[in-house]
Amino acid sequence: MMKSTLFFLLLAAVGSSLYHVGQKSLHDVSANPMLLLSLYYVSALALCLAAMPFFGKTDFSSVGTLAADWRLWLVAAGILCIELGFLLAYQSGGSAQWSGVVVNGAAALLLVPLSLILFQESFSWNKIIGIAMTLTGIYFVVKK
Known part of the structure; x- marks a missing residue:
């Protein structure tokens, strides 16, 4: 994986953390969602x-x-x-500790068939093992 891709994924992870801390901290606000x-x-x-401006020229005509x-x-x-x-x-x-993990794991599982059908992405035994690990992880995270 390219260094820039890893940086962008780290940026997304930091943003997701900020998002979840902010959302959870507003749990007691009774305003209309x-x-x-x-x-x-x-x-x-x-x-x-x-x-x-930091991302180059913007063409508003589009x-x-x-x-x-x-x-x-x-x-x-x-x-x-x-x-x-x-x-x-x-x-x-809901718990900030596990909500994001469960949602992201479930979304990854939903994306498998969609990616195969819509984008003709490849599938392998490694991915099957990853799916099994994801399902196992979700089970342990939500089990009380």
Whole structure:
């Protein structure tokens, strides 16, 4: 794996940690979940706009084309489901210690058939062993 890929994955891991600490710390806020999510997105928009100059020239003429692309809406629906799922899980007493592990493991398992069908990705015995380990890990994490 390339060093830049590892850095980006580390960035995602740090971001996920910040996300879960923030979400869990707001578990006692009794605001409408959609209001909280809207505030998250407005704040994230401000951060994105501030960081935009550091990622090269931005061509705003393509915004309409991008906004009409169904794949953008698929990602948006996924983001909403992730955010709402964790928000409600934490408000109902879910654990920050294991929630992310279970969700990411389950998502990885859901992505296996989708990746095979939609992206023609390869499959191997190593991946089967990884699936078995993921299922075993989820079992031990959620078992009381």
